[in-house]
Amino acid sequence: MAAPKTTKWAIEPHTKAKHEVLMRYLLAWFPILGQSAFPYIRYIDAFAGPGRYSDGEDGSPIIAIKTAMKYRHLIKGRLSFLFLEKRQDRADMLRRVVEEIKIPSHFDVKVVDGTFDEEIANFVDKQAGMVPIFAFIDPFGWTDIPFSSIRRILTSPHCEVLVNFMYEGINRFISLPEQADSFDELFGTENWREINKLSDPNERKQEFHNLYMHQLQSSAYAKYVRSFEMKNIRNSTEYYLFYATNSLLGLKKMKEAMWRVDPSGDFTFSDATNQNQLVLFEKGPRSDILRAQIIDQFHGQEATVQEIEDFVIEKTAFRETHYKKVLKEIEHAYLARLEVINPPVTRRKGTYRDPSMRLRFAPK
Numbered sequence: 001m002a003a004p005k006t007t008k009w010a011i012e013p014h015t016k017a018k019h020e021v022l023m024r025y026l027l028a029w030f031p032i033l034g035q036s037a038f039p040y041i042r043y044i045d046a047f048a049g050p051g052r053y054s055d056g057e058d059g060s061p062i063i064a065i066k067t068a069m070k071y072r073h074l075i076k077g078r079l080s081f082l083f084l085e086k087r088q089d090r091a092d093m094l095r096r097v098v099e100e101i102k103i104p105s106h107f108d109v110k111v112v113d114g115t116f117d118e119e120i121a122n123f124v125d126k127q128a129g130m131v132p133i134f135a136f137i138d139p140f141g142w143t144d145i146p147f148s149s150i151r152r153i154l155t156s157p158h159c160e161v162l163v164n165f166m167y168e169g170i171n172r173f174i175s176l177p178e179q180a181d182s183f184d185e186l187f188g189t190e191n192w193r194e195i196n197k198l199s200d201p202n203e204r205k206q207e208f209h210n211l212y213m214h215q216l217q218s219s220a221y222a223k224y225v226r227s228f229e230m231k232n233i234r235n236s237t238e239y240y241l242f243y244a245t246n247s248l249l250g251l252k253k254m255k256e257a258m259w260r261v262d263p264s265g266d267f268t269f270s271d272a273t274n275q276n277q278l279v280l281f282e283k284g285p286r287s288d289i290l291r292a293q294i295i296d297q298f299h300g301q302e303a304t305v306q307e308i309e310d311f312v313i314e315k316t317a318f319r320e321t322h323y324k325k326v327l328k329e330i331e332h333a334y335l336a337r338l339e340v341i342n343p344p345v346t347r348r349k350g351t352y353r354d355p356s357m358r359l360r361f362a363p364k
């Protein structure tokens with residue numbers, strides 16, 4: 001969709017899905033950080049919008065405030081909301097919408113008329129390491145999200161980002177020579193230029209995706225990066241959401257949020273981190289995919305239950321709640337491919353409560 005010119009605009013189905021992901025993740029982030037030892041935590045919406053859609057739906061800043069309000073009693077220190085919005089009419093409207101809410105005294109809300117790249121240093125660098133930050137970066141297109149600004153956030157300790165990477169627009173404009181500089185900024189490297197020579201559209205998409213992911217990992221030093229692909233009703237990729245963090249707990253909670261997004265709608269939503277194996281978020285996880293991944297990783301080897309859990313959380317689209325059922329299926333199969341080496345005497349077959357229990361997987 002072309003970027004709207006009016007102050008407000010109509011919400012689209014894929015925006016609702018994005019909001020659901022955000023809200024579900026924040027249901028975890030606010031209480032966890034709010035009860036931590038940090039006296040101050042900060043939520044940034046770097047492309048905030050007017051706070052309300054044309055039919056009255058809440059925009060992302062209001063969703064964040066309302067989610068935090070649910071946990072106001074659990075948030076011990078101060079919670080600061082920073083909303084950046086380039087257009088003054090939208091920033092003004094957002095201020096009016098915020099004023100309708102009775103903000104708790106330990107929250108503060110600041111709406112800044114300004115741009116992400118110009119303002120972000122004022123709110124990240126000065127408190128680096130002292131204030132955990134979650135930044136939601138949700139532009140209309142690809143301009144104005146220089147990689148240097150994303151890196152600035154991620155290299156501050158306890159800070160994480162959820163970036164909306166608008167692939168549809170990127171793919172449409174990336175071949176225009178006059179836009180080349182803006183794509184250098186977006187990726188933080190010129191390496192996209194080689195990828196742009198590829199003719200196969202799927203290969204290009206995969207490689208652009210992989211480059212951005214690589215940049216988050218190796219140039220912004222994010223320990224964990226996962227990406228989620230939103231496809232529209234025509235089955236074409238509208239956007240990727242890249243989540244980058246250094247927190248294992250954050251990673252677990254983001255995956256939990258993704259698996260809870262209602263899959264019924266005019267879109268499909270997948271974990272796209274491994275471009276060769278997209279995992280669709282459905283009502284139930286596909287245990288055949290997880291089984292294949294576990295066997296691929298551990299065949300012919302021994303591993304503890306904890307090591308298998310770590311692998312599932314860090315390297316697959318699946319959750320810590322998914323893999324025990326799969327281990328049970330592997331152990332119960334007619335040709336069992338898994339043997340327990342040191343079971344506690346009271347263990348029942350197909351249970352994996354002890355994280356130090358060792359399992360041996362048959363060779364492939």
Ligand SMILES: C[S@@+](CC[C@H](N)C(=O)[O-])C[C@H]1O[C@@H](n2cnc3c(N)ncnc32)[C@H](O)[C@@H]1O
Pocket residue numbers: 045046047048049050051058059060061084085086087090114115116117138139140144
């Ligand atoms: C996709 S909309 C945001 C929607 C909002 N996050 C939501 O989900 O309700 C992007 C917004 O960013 C604003 N914007 C554009 N460039 C910007 C920049 N460089 N810095 C901050 N805001 C910008 C636009 O005016 C627009 O309101």
